[in-house]
Amino acid sequence: MIRGTNVTLRPATKDDRREIYTCLVASDVTPDMMGPPTYRDVSIPTWDEFRGDYGSHFFDASRPDHACSFIIEVDGESVGHINYDGLDSERCVAELDIWMRSKTSQSRRVVQQSFSATPVLNQRGQASLM
Numbered sequence: 001m002i003r004g005t006n007v008t009l010r011p012a013t014k015d016d017r018r019e020i021y022t023c024l025v026a027s028d029v030t031p032d033m034m035g036p037p038t039y040r041d042v043s044i045p046t047w048d049e050f051r052g053d054y055g056s057h058f059f060d061a062s063r064p065d066h067a068c069s070f071i072i073e074v075d076g077e078s079v080g081h082i083n084y085d086g087l088d089s090e091r092c093v094a095e096l097d098i099w100m101r102s103k104t105s106q107s108r109r110v111v112q113q114s115f116s117a118t119p120v121l122n123q124r125g126q127a128s129l130m
Contacts, residue, residue: 002070014059020069020081021050023099033099040085040086058083065089072100079104 002009012020024030025044034042046054057063069083080100089092 003019006074008073009070010073011061012059012071012081012083014056016069016071016081017051017054017059019078020054020071020099021047023081023101024050027099027101028103029100030126054083072098 001011004068024033030044031038033039035044044126054069058067058069061068066087067083067085069081071078072080072082078101080098082096084096
């Protein structure tokens with residue numbers, strides 16, 4: 001668990017997987033990220049496609065040296081998801097995905113704090129804050 005001033009990043013589990021998928025494909029933020037009319041060439045993934053792209057290691061901490069997912073919480077309520085993937089600890093880079101449950105102004109503040117609380121792995125593979 002990673003705690004900030006207003007935001008907590010809780011490691012996601014397999015039980016969170018469906019909720020994370022819903023944040024991606026069925027929130028009021030979805031049209032700003034994928035699918036018609038704005039993104040005609042970026043289709044909204046099916047449940048099976050999502051499970052193929054986000055394997056169990058995102059949700060069971062079995063490969064923290066490569067990828068991991070977190071639930072973004074404010075006052076104990078889930079407001080979104082953040083994950084890292086393709087972690088390259090030698091170059092200190094990784095791909096980040098953030099999906100919010102809604103477009104509320106609270107969500108915008110959450111994204112900013114989530115970035116500042118994103119864990120990175122040190123040389124021994126231990127998470128630390130950036």
